[in-house]
Amino acid sequence: MLQIKDIHATIGGSEILRGLSLDVAAGEVHAIMGPNGSGKSTLAQVVAGHSDYEVTAGSVTYRDIDLLDLEPEERAREGIFLGFQYPVEIPGVNNAVLLRSALNAKRKHQGLDEIDAFEFLKLAKEKMAMLGMDPKFLNRGVNEGFSGGEKKRNEILQMAMLEPSLAILDETDSGLDIDALRAVAEGVNALRSPDRAIVLVTHYQRLLDYVEPDHVHVLSEGRIVRSGDKTLALELEDKGYDWVREAANG
Amino acid sequence: MATEQENLEQLVNRRYEHGFVTDIATESLPPGLDEGVIRAISARKNEPEFMLEWRLRAYRQWLDMKEPEWAHVHYPPIDFQDISYFAAPKSDEDRPKSLDEVDPKLLETYDKLGIPLHERARLAGVAVDAVFDSVSVATTFKEKLSEAGVIFCSFSEAVREHPELVRKYLGSVVPQRDNFYAALNSAVFSDGSFVYVPKGVRCPMELSTYFRINAANTGQFERTLIVADEGSYVSYLEGCTAPMRDENQLHAAVVELVALGDAEIKYSTVQNWYPGDEEGKGGIYNFVTKRGDCRGANSKISWTQVETGSAITWKYPSCILRGDNSVGEFYSVAVTNNYQQADTGTKMIHIGKNTSSTIVSKGISAGRAQQAYRGLVRVMPQAQGARNHTQCDSLLIGKECGAHTFPYMEIKNPGAKVEHEATTSKISANQLFYCRQRGISEEDAVNLIVNGFCKEVFKELPMEFAVEAQALLSVSLEGAVG
Ligand SMILES: Nc1ncnc2c1ncn2[C@@H]1O[C@H](COP(=O)(O)OP(=O)(O)O)[C@@H](O)[C@H]1O
Numbered sequence A: 001m002l003q004i005k006d007i008h009a010t011i012g013g014s015e016i017l018r019g020l021s022l023d024v025a026a027g028e029v030h031a032i033m034g035p036n037g038s039g040k041s042t043l044a045q046v047v048a049g050h051s052d053y054e055v056t057a058g059s060v061t062y063r064d065i066d067l068l069d070l071e072p073e074e075r076a077r078e079g080i081f082l083g084f085q086y087p088v089e090i091p092g093v094n095n096a097v098l099l100r101s102a103l104n105a106k107r108k109h110q111g112l113d114e115i116d117a118f119e120f121l122k123l124a125k126e127k128m129a130m131l132g133m134d135p136k137f138l139n140r141g142v143n144e145g146f147s148g149g150e151k152k153r154n155e156i157l158q159m160a161m162l163e164p165s166l167a168i169l170d171e172t173d174s175g176l177d178i179d180a181l182r183a184v185a186e187g188v189n190a191l192r193s194p195d196r197a198i199v200l201v202t203h204y205q206r207l208l209d210y211v212e213p214d215h216v217h218v219l220s221e222g223r224i225v226r227s228g229d230k231t232l233a234l235e236l237e238d239k240g241y242d243w244v245r246e247a248a249n250g
Numbered sequence B: 001m002a003t004e005q006e007n008l009e010q011l012v013n014r015r016y017e018h019g020f021v022t023d024i025a026t027e028s029l030p031p032g033l034d035e036g037v038i039r040a041i042s043a044r045k046n047e048p049e050f051m052l053e054w055r056l057r058a059y060r061q062w063l064d065m066k067e068p069e070w071a072h073v074h075y076p077p078i079d080f081q082d083i084s085y086f087a088a089p090k091s092d093e094d095r096p097k098s099l100d101e102v103d104p105k106l107l108e109t110y111d112k113l114g115i116p117l118h119e120r121a122r123l124a125g126v127a128v129d130a131v132f133d134s135v136s137v138a139t140t141f142k143e144k145l146s147e148a149g150v151i152f153c154s155f156s157e158a159v160r161e162h163p164e165l166v167r168k169y170l171g172s173v174v175p176q177r178d179n180f181y182a183a184l185n186s187a188v189f190s191d192g193s194f195v196y197v198p199k200g201v202r203c204p205m206e207l208s209t210y211f212r213i214n215a216a217n218t219g220q221f222e223r224t225l226i227v228a229d230e231g232s233y234v235s236y237l238e239g240c241t242a243p244m245r246d247e248n249q250l251h252a253a254v255v256e257l258v259a260l261g262d263a264e265i266k267y268s269t270v271q272n273w274y275p276g277d278e279e280g281k282g283g284i285y286n287f288v289t290k291r292g293d294c295r296g297a298n299s300k301i302s303w304t305q306v307e308t309g310s311a312i313t314w315k316y317p318s319c320i321l322r323g324d325n326s327v328g329e330f331y332s333v334a335v336t337n338n339y340q341q342a343d344t345g346t347k348m349i350h351i352g353k354n355t356s357s358t359i360v361s362k363g364i365s366a367g368r369a370q371q372a373y374r375g376l377v378r379v380m381p382q383a384q385g386a387r388n389h390t391q392c393d394s395l396l397i398g399k400e401c402g403a404h405t406f407p408y409m410e411i412k413n414p415g416a417k418v419e420h421e422a423t424t425s426k427i428s429a430n431q432l433f434y435c436r437q438r439g440i441s442e443e444d445a446v447n448l449i450v451n452g453f454c455k456e457v458f459k460e461l462p463m464e465f466a467v468e469a470q471a472l473l474s475v476s477l478e479g480a481v482g
């Protein structure tokens, strides 16, 4: 589904990704781990198409499309979803309005009619119930005054509504209490299917207790330095990132 | 110079002798301003003597007044002798015969604004009889109003048909020497609207300039007077969302509202004068005096405006809260893009007891535009229990634009409650990226954010007007980002 081949990416002139390759097939869940500053968010933003990042070499292919040719909104409509590490607040814009606009943009791209208000509300309330969110969040400004955990749940709500083919969740588990973590895990598991893929960027084994990954990768200094199955995450938890760094350099 | 002057006077007098009504209605006066020109304007409009006297008084006062300089705007000096003060309506021969002859860019904008097909022709200045006959619409409309006793007509018609009302109220809210442009307008005003709602009558429909029969050419010095007699209600919609082009660069209108006891006037404006091109060339200078007088107890005047046009805007719709318990409201969205400059705001003058006012001002600047909000809240010593709440928000799109806020408070009654809140925010690159990552185009994302920012004001507009206003904003901000 997603093939990243030897990409190099810079921001503000400094190279952050330095020859990173990753292959994600439909039906798989990948976990990406690694120390702070190793380039995890950069990878997520590059796939989503943030214009601050410049890809200087390599290729990113998604379902046989050259992803780097597409605008961010086109990538989104093709089914790529990014759960942001720091979801931005958009005061004054109703959460429901944003959700509905996003849903309709995608439906339009697929040649479908706009969803009517009644259907939309029904769907949104259903998903919110699954995530343990109060429906009143629909009428608040997007992320406006939300707590950290509420913002993350809101990301998962958007994902659940948009039903992406490829979801990249950037530290969606950070700073969550156990209930919120379970809710997020539930949202992710509900999305799992043979024709979808999920990439979880995380620091902790915690989330992986609820969402079992097929592959685990360790990122360090802009490269994947180690890949393995779910036991790699446990090993990391045990030995820390220094162990990976030494292994990589040695 | 002297001979030219004489010639003009001769010309004017001769025309007067020959009966001007049909004959000279199609001609414009040459540029320049003096008493002869004012006499000519008045004569061409067949005005009664009192109107001419009134104009002349205003003119003499204007002569020793100075243009205001304190507005936060910059423009080259205006040569008032270089303006023609009576422009006759364009003859049908000069107008496009059909929409096929109209600038396709203009039509494209109409399309984006969702303006109905039959309206487009009229707005584009197509000779009306060549397209559709608006008379039937206007007639049913007029019948309904006259059944209710509401007078709604052009200002010229009011001067002729209802001189007693005009005499009583004209200049009673905006005196002739109120300011430089008001004085000029009083001397040379071309036309405009007149509304009178009798005691206890709730006007059965929204009054809109759309439906005004004589709307075709109100000219650059428009004059509007609305009087709501005791216990009456009227909602008036000014302007339209279509871009208005005009060869006259200077526009100086005066609007006066009078609300007697228990009466309410709601005045909504959606204004879209041509702002000039992307380099700022050729736009309209819009210097307007709008004021409402809550003359009776428990009266209410509410101004709502959405403005996107003009190269330069200078205007302060205001309320004089004279009657006890009277209420003044001002809701405004002003958009400035490219090189536009706007200096707007409001004045709330509390005189009566327990008067209250609300100000909600939303300013959006993009490109290199500069916008200033200037609000005055004055509470007079006798205004026991006066209250004001002001909310003044600015939204910046891009790095080169600016917003400036100048709140003035003159509180002479210690018991008054006056609150002022102000915020400035920016549409950030991260907000736009967030929306785009959800599949929403950049343009739609800007619209979402702008509409969210303005919703408190939009909800004050009559429904269809609100929809048009939203479309208008999105057209005005097209290309503002990126
Ligand atoms: N605007 C910027 N200019 C220069 N360096 C940046 C900029 N933004 C992020 N970085 C650097 O890029 C590196 C990778 O950041 P990031 O991808 O966020 O790491 P992670 O998500 O793995 O913690 C960090 O060293 C960070 O300081």
Ligand SMILES: [Mg+2]
Pocket: A040, A041, A042, A085, A170, A171
């Ligand atoms: Mg990160």
